Every structure is written in C-alpha cells, then in structure tokens.
Amino acid sequence: MSDRYLTFVNTPFGRTAAQSLGLPAPVPLKRWKRIDQPFIEGDVLIGAANGSKAIGAIGRVLGASPAKLFHASAVATLNDSAKSGNKAEALPLDGDGGDIERKFSALVFDATGMKDTTDLRAVYDFFHPTIRKLSANGRVLVIGQDPASCRQPAKAAAHQALEGLVRSVGKEIGRKGATANLLWMAPGAEKQLDSSVRFFLSPRSAYVSGQVTRIGKSADAPASNPVAPLAGKVALVTGASRGIGASIAETLTRDGATVLGLDIPAAMEDLQSVMSAIQGKALACDITDEKAPKQIADFVKEHFGGIDLVIHNAGITRDKTLGNMPEHFWDMTIAVNLTAEELIDEELMHQELLRENGRIVCISSISGIAGNFGQTNYATAKCGVIGYVEAMAKRVKNGVTINAIAPGFIETQMTAAMPITMREAGRRMNSLSQGGLPIDVAEAIAWYCNPASNGVNGNVVRVCGQSLIGK
Numbered sequence: 144m145s146d147r148y149l150t151f152v153n154t155p156f157g158r159t160a161a162q163s164l165g166l167p168a169p170v171p172l173k174r175w176k177r178i179d180q181p182f183i184e185g186d187v188l189i190g191a192a193n194g195s196k197a198i199g200a201i202g203r204v205l206g207a208s209p210a211k212l213f214h215a216s217a218v219a220t221l222n223d224s225a226k227s228g229n230k231a232e233a234l235p236l237d238g239d240g241g242d243i244e245r246k247f248s249a250l251v252f253d254a255t256g257m258k259d260t261t262d263l264r265a266v267y268d269f270f271h272p273t274i275r276k277l278s279a280n281g282r283v284l285v286i287g288q289d290p291a292s293c294r295q296p297a298k299a300a301a302h303q304a305l306e307g308l309v310r311s312v313g314k315e316i317g318r319k320g321a322t323a324n325l326l327w328m329a330p331g332a333e334k335q336l337d338s339s340v341r342f343f344l345s346p347r348s349a350y351v352s353g354q355v356t357r358i359g360k361s362a363d364a365p366a367s368n369p370v371a372p373l374a375g376k377v378a379l380v381t382g383a384s385r386g387i388g389a390s391i392a393e394t395l396t397r398d399g400a401t402v403l404g405l406d407i408p409a410a411m412e413d414l415q416s417v418m419s420a421i422q423g424k425a426l427a428c429d430i431t432d433e434k435a436p437k438q439i440a441d442f443v444k445e446h447f448g449g450i451d452l453v454i455h456n457a458g459i460t461r462d463k464t465l466g467n468m469p470e471h472f473w474d475m476t477i478a479v480n481l482t483a484e485e486l487i488d489e490e491l492m493h494q495e496l497l498r499e500n501g502r503i504v505c506i507s508s509i510s511g512i513a514g515n516f517g518q519t520n521y522a523t524a525k526c527g528v529i530g531y532v533e534a535m536a537k538r539v540k541n542g543v544t545i546n547a548i549a550p551g552f553i554e555t556q557m558t559a560a561m562p563i564t565m566r567e568a569g570r571r572m573n574s575l576s577q578g579g580l581p582i583d584v585a586e587a588i589a590w591y592c593n594p595a596s597n598g599v600n601g602n603v604v605r606v607c608g609q610s611l612i613g614k
C-alpha cells in the first residue's frame with residue numbers, strides 16, 4: 144500500500160499546503176540502493192570529548208569511505224590515528240557555527256572519554272554550532288560508554304544522559320529525514336564498533352532513530368567480504384512468503400547467504416516464488432505444530448548440515464480486547480509469536496546444528512514495548528520475545544549472538560488490513576512522519592547477522608522511525 148500523503152507533500156503544491164496548514168511534511172527516506180554503494184558520502188564532521196577511546200576506530204571506518212572528514216578542532220582532542228590516518232581536516236567551530244558554510248551528511252561524536260556530568264558540556268560544544276548544518280537524510284551518531292560498566296555514579300550518569308540527548312535530537316531532526324542513534328560501548332570493545340558505525344551512518348538504517356545499542360567486547364571478528372558479508376552462511380527465515388519475511392530472505396541473499404524459507408502449507412505458492420527468485424529452498428511447515436522443531440532440524444541437517452542464521456520472523460495478530468478475546472486467539476498468538484521460537488532454537492541447539500558464530504534474530508514489536516489497545520495477546524507474546532532474547536544472550540556460546548528487532552509501523556499486508564484511522568496514525572506518529580518498509584527491518588537484521596557484529600548481543604533495536612509510542 145502506497146503512502147499517498149508522503150507523495151503529495153513532496154509536490155510543490157503539497158509542500159505549500161502542508162506548510163500553511165501546519166501539517167507534517169515528511170521527507171522521502173534515502174535507502175541503500177546498489178551493492179557497490181559506499182556506506183556514506185559527503186562531508187562528515189567528527190569530534191570527541193577529551194580522553195575518548197573510540198575515535199581511532201571511527202576514523203578508521205570512515206577513512207575507508209569516500210566521505211571527506213573534518214574534525215571539530217575547538218572541542219576535540221583527537222588522537223593521531225583519527226587525524227592523520229584519515230586526513231581529517233580541522234574545522235574551527237564558533238558559538239554560532241557561522242564559520243561553517245558546508246552541510247554535513249553526518250555528525251559523529253565520541254563521548255567515551257566523559258568522566259562526569261560536567262563533561263556533557265563537550266557534547267553541547269560540538270552539536271550546538273553544527274546541528275543546523277546537518278543535511279536532509281543526515282546521520283547523528285554518538286558513542287558513549289555503557290553505563291553498566293561505569294563504576295563511578297557521576298560517570299554512569301553522564302553516559303546514561305546521552306540516551307536522553309540522542310532521543311531528543313532524533314525528534315528535532317526527524318522532519319528532514321535525518322536520524323540520531325547512540326552506541327554504548329563496553330571498555331575495550333573498539334574493534335567491535337565497525338559494523339555498527341557503518342550501519343548507523345548508512346542509508347541502511349533509514350528508519351532507525353533514537354535507538355541505543357550496546358556493543359560488548361568479544362573475540363576479533365573474522366575477516367569478511369564487505370560486498371557479500373554473509374557468503375557461505377545458511378539462513379532460516381520463518382514466514383518468508385511475503386512482507387517482512389520475504390524482504391529478509393532477499394536481503395540476506397543479497398549479502399551472500401543461502402536461504403531456507405519456511406511458511407505455512409497454504410502459503411506455499413508464494414513461498415516457492417520468493418525462493419525461486421533467490422535460489423533458496425522452501426519448507427512447508429506450521430511452526431506451532433508439535434513436530435515442527437524436529438521437522439525443521441531434520442530438514443536443515445539433510446540439506447545443509449547445519450545453520451548459521453535463524454530469523455524468527457513468522458508472526459500473527461488476533462486482535463480483541465481481553466474481555467472479548469476467545470481462548471484460541473490467545474493461544475495461537477502466544478504459540479506463533481513466542482513459544483515456537485523457543486522450541487525451534489532448543490531443537491537446533493540440541494542437535495548441535497547452530498554453527499559457531501551463529502546468529503539468532505527474533506522479531507518483537509513496539510506493541511510489546513508499549514502495549515496496545517486490543518492486543519493483549521500480541522503484546523504479551525512480543526514482550527516475551529524481549530525477555531527470551533535478553534535471557535538467551537547470557538547463555539549463548541561459541542560466538543553465537545541473539546538480538547531482537549522491534550518494528551513500528553511497517554507497510555505490509557498486516558498493516559494494510561488496519562482500519563484507515565489507525566493506519567494513518569501509525570504512519571505519522573513518529574519522528575520521520577511516515578511508515579517504514581520491509582527492507583528497513585531486513586537491513587537491521589543483516590547488520591545483526593554480519594560476522595563483524597559479534598559484539599552486538601542481547602539488544603532490542605526498534606525499527607520504527609522513532610515512534611512516539613513507548614520508550
């Protein structure tokens with residue numbers, strides 16, 4: 144279903160009409176288009192609080208892009224690898240930003256050096272003169288230290304404070320299609336930053352804003368092919384016949400994986416057509432069937448010998464207020480959205496089919512975070528998904544990670560079936576004033592699956608355009 148309002152306000156007449164009526168005027172989001180497209184282009188300004196540790200890694204990642212780098216000389220004391228390795232040009236900032244004529248495609252600030260809340264001033268000094276210079280579809284990325292790893296309360300407070308900053312910046316810049324996100328790095332996890340810096344600065348994260356991702360320290364990531372990072376990997380995608388699942392299957396294939404797509408027997412025709420376009424394999428299976436976990440594991444063993452990426456995408460809604468909800472609505476919704484995932488993982492692990500450095504990705508929902516009228520069953524299941532991911536993240540071994548995506552309003556058959564008022568509210572009630580596309584969820588999953596994302600474990604990242612609903 145197309146968003147006619149988005150198309151309309153991007154005509155000259157529509158823009159004027161929206162302005163005069165005070166209506167939101169969403170900017171079309173730039174998404175990642177070509178396999179050889181650099182993750183970022185244009186001018187990028189980087190800065191750091193004194194003593195920050197991540198700036199070298201950021202400089203290295205950005206140095207490999209065609210972006211022209213500047214460093215904010217007035218606030219940052221950059222280490223040599225950030226400056227010289229990437230030939231970042233010093234840019235003096237004054238209070239008004241009046242000396243900066245150029246527009247930036249990204250503003251990146253390394254705050255990991257902050258020791259207490261007085262150091263937050265460095266954040267203001269960097270962003271105040273520059274934030275208005277951020278271009279449409281631009282990126283703000285802040286890197287702090289995970290507050291859980293800060294021993295001093297004043298230091299923990301300073302790093303926690305960045306969450307409030309980023310969420311507010313996201314709301315201020317969303318009207319130009321720009322996003323703001325925060326990475327909380329564990330001490331010593333500089334080498335684990337690369338894939339996340341690339342993702343959050345690139346058009347792949349077009350619909351992700353106001354999010355905090357924890358990056359843990361882990362073994363060095365194995366070298367991977369930047370154009371096909373998932374080459375040699377086998378991915379199971381449930382609910383792959385349409386919508387978000389089909390897009391996940393296509394995106395993981397684009398990144399080099401071989402896909403085993405699964406869906407209910409009634410969806411076989413659609414599943415076959417998605418799989419034949421990507422040379423994937425199709426499996427007819429109702430994941431709530433008690434034989435399903437074994438059926439899936441046996442299929443994986445026979446056809447692939449093991450599995451690297453398990454994407455639990457299949458989901459259903461059966462909406463009714465709690466008092467009116469028949470018990471089969473409750474049972475089915477919990478079974479598909481939550482219990483089936485646990486049982487499938489259990490069987491794959493029991494049969495030792497999940498390979499080293501494997502990835503499990505579950506799909507939650509903003510309904511699971513905020514709750515939703517008429518969705519007690521769905522929100523219960525999707526909140527349970529978060530609990531499952533957080534608990535499993537502490538248990539997984541052999542380089543395996545488990546994370547969740549919580550989509551907001553994504554344009555699919557599921558949301559097309561909503562009443563028009565709810566659909567329009569879902570589309571507009573976020574910082575970017577538009578719905579997301581299945582590809583936005585798929586790109587975030589591809590980031591989790593990247594071998595270089597081995598420090599990203601136990602996270603729940605929302606792909607919701609920074610929905611006003613929930614945290």
Ligand code: NAD
Binds near residue numbers: 405455557
């Ligand atoms: P969709 O209804 O278009 O697709 C869901 C797929 O899951 C279908 O192909 C369906 O046949 C399959 N499926 C359902 N029950 C199954 C079962 N028992 N066994 C095997 N397959 C089964 O939904 P979508 O919008 O693409 O959503 C994909 C996921 O994203 C779901 O988990 C959904 O809850 C979640 N989500 C979607 C949105 C959104 O805005 N579309 C928002 C939040 C979360």
